[in-house]
Amino acid sequence: MNTCFALVDCNSFYASCERVFNPKLRNQPVIVLSNNDGVVVARSDEAKALGIKMGTPLHLIKELVRRNRVYVYSSNYALYGDMSNRVMNIMTTYAPEMEVYSIDEAFLNFSGVSNVKNLAHQIHQAILNGTGLPVCVGIGPTKVLAKIANAFAKKNKKISPVCDLSEISSRNTVLDSFPIEDIWGIGLKSAEKLKNLGIFTGKELRDSDTDKIENTLTVVGRRIVLELRGISCLALETVKPDKKQIISSRSFGKPVYALEELKESISSYVERAAEKLRHQSSVCGHMQVFVHTNRFKAVQQYFNTASIQIPTPTSASNVLVKAAFQGLEKIYKEGIEYKKSGVIISDIGPVGLVQLGLFDAGKSYFQDEKIMKVMDKINQSKGLSSIRLGSSGINQDWKLRSELKSPHYTTRWNDLPKAR
DNA sequence: TCTGGGGTCCTAGGACCC
DNA sequence: TCTGGGGTCCTAGGACCC
Numbered sequence: 126m127n128t129c130f131a132l133v134d135c136n137s138f139y140a141s142c143e144r145v146f147n148p149k150l151r152n153q154p155v156i157v158l159s160n161n162d163g164v165v166v167a168r169s170d171e172a173k174a175l176g177i178k179m180g181t182p183l184h185l186i187k188e189l190v191r192r193n194r195v196y197v198y199s200s201n202y203a204l205y206g207d208m209s210n211r212v213m214n215i216m217t218t219y220a221p222e223m224e225v226y227s228i229d230e231a232f233l234n235f236s237g238v239s240n241v242k243n244l245a246h247q248i249h250q251a252i253l254n255g256t257g258l259p260v261c262v263g264i265g266p267t268k269v270l271a272k273i274a275n276a277f278a279k280k281n282k283k284i285s286p287v288c289d290l291s292e293i294s295s296r297n298t299v300l301d302s303f304p305i306e307d308i309w310g311i312g313l314k315s316a317e318k319l320k321n322l323g324i325f326t327g328k329e330l331r332d333s334d335t336d337k338i339e340n341t342l343t344v345v346g347r348r349i350v351l352e353l354r355g356i357s358c359l360a361l362e363t364v365k366p367d368k369k370q371i372i373s374s375r376s377f378g379k380p381v382y383a384l385e386e387l388k389e390s391i392s393s394y395v396e397r398a399a400e401k402l403r404h405q406s407s408v409c410g411h412m413q414v415f416v417h418t419n420r421f422k423a424v425q426q427y428f429n430t431a432s433i434q435i436p437t438p439t440s441a442s443n444v445l446v447k448a449a450f451q452g453l454e455k456i457y458k459e460g461i462e463y464k465k466s467g468v469i470i471s472d473i474g475p476v477g478l479v480q481l482g483l484f485d486a487g488k489s490y491f492q493d494e495k496i497m498k499v500m501d502k503i504n505q506s507k508g509l510s511s512i513r514l515g516s517s518g519i520n521q522d523w524k525l526r527s528e529l530k531s532p533h534y535t536t537r538w539n540d541l542p543k544a545r
Numbered sequence: 546t547c548t549g550g551g552g553t554c555c556t557a558g559g560a561c562c563c
Numbered sequence: 564t565c566t567g568g569g570g571t572c573c574t575a576g577g578a579c580c581c
Contacts, residue, residue, distance in 0.1 A: 159549035166549070166581095184547040200549090227581045312579050343555065345579085372551050379546095421548055467550090
């Protein structure tokens with residue numbers, strides 16, 4: 126049977142989420158900012174039309190924003206995460222196999238479906254009716270082609286939110302005008318290399334010699350060429366594999382100098398990472414702690430990372446915090462203006478395989494485990510970070526800015542929208 | 546005042562072993 | 564006198580994605 130994938134992707138997801146609960150934003154330019162209210166991470170069509178680019182620092186477009194009355198929001202991940210779940214739930218009712226690819230998009234297995242276009246339109250309508258969010262659907266025999274179809278649908282969504290590239294004839298037209306840098310998996314560097322070879326469009330890449338492309342872009346490039354030809358190399362990943370690495374880091378809302386404040390930040394990041402680790406029933410054997418200065422600021426620069434081996438792999442926050450502090454103390458330098466800190470945990474494995482070290486008091490290991498279970502339970506029912514380690518601090522003055530956040534419409538009773 | 550955060554995969558090169 | 568070569572594992576770094 127021929128493979129067929131559909132890629133369903135929400136349009137301007139974060140901005141659209143804000144719009145669902147705030148009708149005055151309709152047809153208005155809306156942008157959503159990254160953590161710390163730093164750069165633009167989502168834009169409504171109206172904001173795109175004003176020339177606001179992805180990743181632009183807010184302070185560079187202050188005047189443009191004011192002049193055009195652009196609505197500006199801090200990111201509200203509780204809201205977006207919840208809306209994402211709703212969208213995904215609707216999709217599962219239309220396709221037996223789904224890969225949730227990111228917060229706002231999923232691949233569906235359409236192989237064997239008789240009228241793919243019709244089904245795609247149904248999904249589009251169901252999501253719009255069920256959540257108020259607009260989506261576009263791209264269809265193709267491979268994931269790369271489904272991605273391209275989706276991009277094409279987005280560009281022409283006024284005509285139709287669905288683009289079907291199942292037929293080779295339709296592919297020729299679209300690929301001929303499709304720039305290589307917009308192909309999934311081809312980034313800035315790879316595009317540059319391809320252009321040096323005289324390859325500029327999707328069609329030119331598809332018709333290139335695979336060996337030649339592999340020489341320049343490794344096997345990743347070969348796969349893309351094959352996918353463009355309609356030969357499926359990238360399978361649908363229906364079960365989320367366990368994470369192999371968990372990163373938790375943030376920029377500070379104000380300059381930080383003191384070791385004590387860095388410790389608070391690191392402690393709370395470790396808590397967050399450990400929570401994720403426990404959520405997938407894993408333990409970790411390695412951790413990296415890093416700190417660095419603001420590279421855009423004319424201050425003495427300092428970047429450093431400490432690497433810490435965890436003798437008995439664990440997911441206990443208190444144990445990991447202790448280890449992280451040891452690392453932090455090794456790399457901390459006085460008199461530095463720190464901008465960001467973080468932890469990366471790796472060497473992740475299932476909890477059942479832990480070998481207790483010869484000198485481990487097995488007792489404390491199991492005790493920690495019990496305490497963590499209780500903590501997770503409380504945080505789950507009472508809300509994130511209701512209970513946390515004392516080492517994470519109380520005031521957390523270093524915390525990031527988030528001044529323009531919309532209410533938690535769907536996840537907090539007090540923030541429920543009111544109908545008048 | 547002011548520039549995000551969290552992931553994956555692939556490769557090259559070093560360490561180590563026999 | 565002559566000082567190999569192949570395999571594996573690990574890690575850092577690059578590139579990419581949303």
